[in-house]
Amino acid sequence: MTTRGYARDDGALTLAFVRGVLPGKWQRTWDERHPSSPLQLVKTEQERQLDPLASGEADVALVRLPIDVDPDTFHIIPLYEELAVVLMSADHDLTAADELSLADLDGELVHPTDGMLLDTTEVVRAGVGVLVLPQSVARAAGGKGLEWRILRDGPTSRVALVWPRPSDDADPALLDDLEDFVGVVRGRRANSSRGRQPEPEAPPAKKRAEPRKPAKGTPPRPRTPRGKRPKRR
Numbered sequence: 001m002t003t004r005g006y007a008r009d010d011g012a013l014t015l016a017f018v019r020g021v022l023p024g025k026w027q028r029t030w031d032e033r034h035p036s037s038p039l040q041l042v043k044t045e046q047e048r049q050l051d052p053l054a055s056g057e058a059d060v061a062l063v064r065l066p067i068d069v070d071p072d073t074f075h076i077i078p079l080y081e082e083l084a085v086v087l088m089s090a091d092h093d094l095t096a097a098d099e100l101s102l103a104d105l106d107g108e109l110v111h112p113t114d115g116m117l118l119d120t121t122e123v124v125r126a127g128v129g130v131l132v133l134p135q136s137v138a139r140a141a142g143g144k145g146l147e148w149r150i151l152r153d154g155p156t157s158r159v160a161l162v163w164p165r166p167s168d169d170a171d172p173a174l175l176d177d178l179e180d181f182v183g184v185v186r187g188r189r190a191n192s193s194r195g196r197q198p199e200p201e202a203p204p205a206k207k208r209a210e211p212r213k214p215a216k217g218t219p220p221r222p223r224t225p226r227g228k229r230p231k232r233r
């Protein structure tokens with residue numbers, strides 16, 4: 001698939017984001033710079049995190065790696081890594097520790113995370129097994145009756161920005177917005193955006209300085225031929 005036009009008819013940029021990723025700071029920055037066209041958000045689950053791009057519901061997406069995409073079809077920019085945590089019921093014995101290791105999970109029922117996370121979270125809340133999740137996902141999925149602890153030797157999770165490569169007939173305004181949003185995510189300032197800019201106008205030609213006129217009442221100084229000095233009297 002390739003980028004052609006905006007996902008929304010009103011020309012607003014639409015960002016899909018996987019559960020646990022918090023796009024709020026980037027949304028606020030975007031809205032400050034584009035007050036007439038605020039960023040639109042679409043939330044998705046990890047197992048379907050590319051669906052909004054494939055269906056045209058979103059223009060760009062924050063996803064959790066790894067993902068199976070063709071780099072010739074998509075731009076992919078890794079952004080940051082997250083620690084793994086253990087999510088468990090609040091009365092689980094493991095909550096007595098400040099941090100955990102993989103060895104602490106020996107003998108524990110560790111649920112897979114490739115299914116319906118909400119259903120599995122309720123099972124964990126009831127005291128049956130634990131979940132190993134990225135920290136932001138555990139925070140989003142947690143709540144009353146649940147606690148999490150850092151898994152210091154657990155697998156890290158990488159978050160990336162993904163969007164389709166443009167087609168030959170892509171909307172230039174959309175391409176500029178995508179470039180601007182990449183700048184927002186990477187922390188570039190508004191005046192340092194690398195979006196496509198119009199060619200700067202040539203500076204005006206400098207005017208030649210006019211010769212200074214002698215003050216009134218001052219006799220004109222005689223001109224001396226080049227190479228000769230006036231004779232002293």
